[in-house]
Amino acid sequence: MMLADPSKKYRRMYQRVDLPNRQWPNNEINKAPIWMSTDLRDGNQAIFEPMNIEQKFKMFQMLVKIGFKHIEIGFPSASQVDFDFTRKLIEENHIPEDVYIEVLVQARDHLIARTFESLQGAKRAIVHIYNSNSPTFRKKVLNVDANGAKQLAINAATKVKEYAAKQPETDFIFQYSPECFSATELEVAKDVCDAVTEIWEASADNKVILNLPATVEVSGPHVYADQIEWMHRNLQRRDGVIISVHCHNDRGCGIAASELAIMAGADRVEGCVFGNGERTGNVDVAAIALNMYTQGVAPELDFSNINEIIATVEECTGLPVHPRHPYAGDLVFTAFSGSHQDAIKKGFEFQKNEEIWDMPYLPIDPRDLGRDYDAVIRVNSQSGKGGIAYLLEANYNVVLPRRLQVEFSQVVQQVADDEGVEVTAKQIWDLFTNTYVAAKDAHYSTKNYKLSDENGSQVIELDVVVNGEIQHLRGEGNGPISAILNALQLPIDVVNYEERSISSGANAKALALIELQVQGAGKSAFGAGVHDNIVTSSIDAIIAATNRLIDQGLLKKDQVAAAV
Known part of the structure; x- marks a missing residue:
């Protein structure tokens, strides 16, 4: 079976950008953006079993420890768990002084009322409203024209402003997202965004957030960068706007799109720590932050104990971090190829502690993430590790964590090398009990x-x-x-x-x-x-x-x- 003729089924879903003097290709990232974690909202919507309050609280504490200052904690108007979790954070005073909790709400009056009810007594909060303005949504979902979609946003922005005025004890930041921005005509997106910032009286002293999401990734990252730069140049009240980007990964380019968007003028990046999220996921914040780190730019997020972060994310979401995940994967610092191992060993002979990191095959020092060099310089045991894992599971119903697989394979490999004979399942089990149980x-x-x-x-x-x-x-x-x-x-x-x-x-x-x-x-x-x-x-x-x-x-x- 062959793929169908794409010209008969698919079309370009984005507007070409007329930007002949684009500046972003010559720009570099030299400081961290504002980071916003949506692990507790977008990420939570994308798992088999949404987190309970205890799991959300554990994740929230981890996000604070990493260093996020904007944390989207949920959708309190749509979920009782999210409502109760919001109240728990506020009533029990769990929110640090420098952290804004963020809540999402559709542009609908009764949901906005419920959202502000959940925020009673909060010291600071971001209220995030959204509606789609793209041609597909206008025609097939909302049944409105561009002006009708704009009116939805205007009504919601007005309601948000009215409700916020009734809670003067809270330091509110308002956020608006034209959902599916990357598939929306730029003039339409600008028009609705300008209308919202006018209602919210955006200024240098009263910043509002405009989130311009690639809700579904429909183009290459270079096109998204053009779209962001166009908005950066043409938005009214730009000095009162924080441009935020929220990239999904449908084309596998979410990280590139976010990085180019920063170069194009974006001030803020939304995503999940390890890229969880709807469909193919949100952008991977850890990867972007550590990409910056390897270029000498302080990311303002702390991943120095990445194993602990992995354990928390896996426990709370039920989703494993892939062993080949950038930076976080258990195998990303392990060379199975003999030539790779030889180059790494020789590199260590030259690398001094105080020198700029410059190692073959290792773009980052594993120690900076709380890892050590044991798995990096070990003897090749790819086939041995897989065989060990299979025999233990098949014969003893034992499934070892990946890091333990890597470590224990060295024990078995040493015996196999010393004795030069096949190692049986029973011998492997005996080695395991002698090493870890006895x-x-x-x-x-x-x-x-x-x-x-x-x-x-x-x-x-x-x-x-x-x-x-x-x-x-x-x-x-x-x-x-x-x-x-x-x-x-x-x-x-x-x-x-x-x-x-x-x-x-x-x-x-x-x-x-x-x-x-x-x-x-x-x-x-x-x-x-x-x-x-x-x-x-x-x-x-x-x-x-x-x-x-x-x-x-x-x-x-x-x-x-x-x-x-």
Whole structure:
């Protein structure tokens, strides 16, 4: 079967831009834009199960920690969860002084009223209204002409201004999006945007945001850059406007379109941390920010512990970060090719700590993201890693996290190289238990424990053997894992935790896998526990990982003894 003749089915969906003296091709990005995260709104709309309030709160805390100052938290007029989450942030005072929460609302009166109800008592907020002005939407969705679409925006902007006046205690910023901007005639987009900024009295002292989205990516990024520069030149009240861009990735060019848009005059970029979003996703903010970073431009966002960010995003969205994802993927710093490895090893011989980073095949220093060099310079084990993962899953129902796959493959590869024979599934399992499970008895071990529930918290009491003596410990947390860590009182954080059954029926065993990281060190160790009881497995996994941190010199033995 062959593709149909495209000339009979498709047409150009954008207007050609008459911009003979375009300036953006000669411009460079020399400072970070204003960043706006839409992970909690656009990203949340694009997952199998939308986040609950607890997951949204965890994601919000992560976004604040990364450094976002504009965070779109939801669609409170359309979702009770989003409404309740907005109220939680405001009433419990979780919003930092320098952060604006943003809420989206359609250009409809009753939804605008509900939105302002959700924002009662907020110190600062962005109210974001939108409607589409593109020919397709005017004709097939809204059944209006260009003037009718403009009137929808005017009515909504007027209502927003009226409602905001009733809440003078809140510092409001108004935002308008002509949805599907990139498929809208530029004169039509300019006309409606100018009408909105006139109502909102945009000025240098009263900035408003005009978001010019590629809601559906319908052209090359160079065309989008022309569209942004045209608006940048021709908008009225430009000194009172923050031009924002919101690029989707339908053609796979969202990052390029956003970067060229900044060069063309955009002041602000909307997107999701790792590119989640409707259809093919929103623009990937981490990639744009780290692209800037590798060019010597401070991105004003902190990705120095990217593994922790990945773990939070994966937990809250249920979506994995691809192993080949730019910068964040588990395999992006791993060279499987022998020639690549040789070049990287030679590059390390020349690279000095204080010099400008200049390495073969590595555009960024993995240490800047909280990674180390172990996976970069390891012996080629592509086939070995895949075979190990297959045998463990097929024979023991064990699926290892990707970073653990990479690390454990080195253990198996060493045995295969030393013995020169095939490594069986049982040998692989024995190597795994000897490396990650048996470590629970290496330095410190547990004897007895008791887990109880007190006032909604999990409380654990356990005996730990320290230098031959039993120490009685007690810890409290929101679950068994946090209770155990609080009992140990060590400077370690959980990077990743997984549990699963590795058999079935009466002989079922629970496998717990945990990755612990020493605070401030950016280095971690894995531990595993296998037992009939998942809590026992979790305790064993934590102790095993702690002992392995000691073996690796990341924790000192007397440091652990002093803590417990």
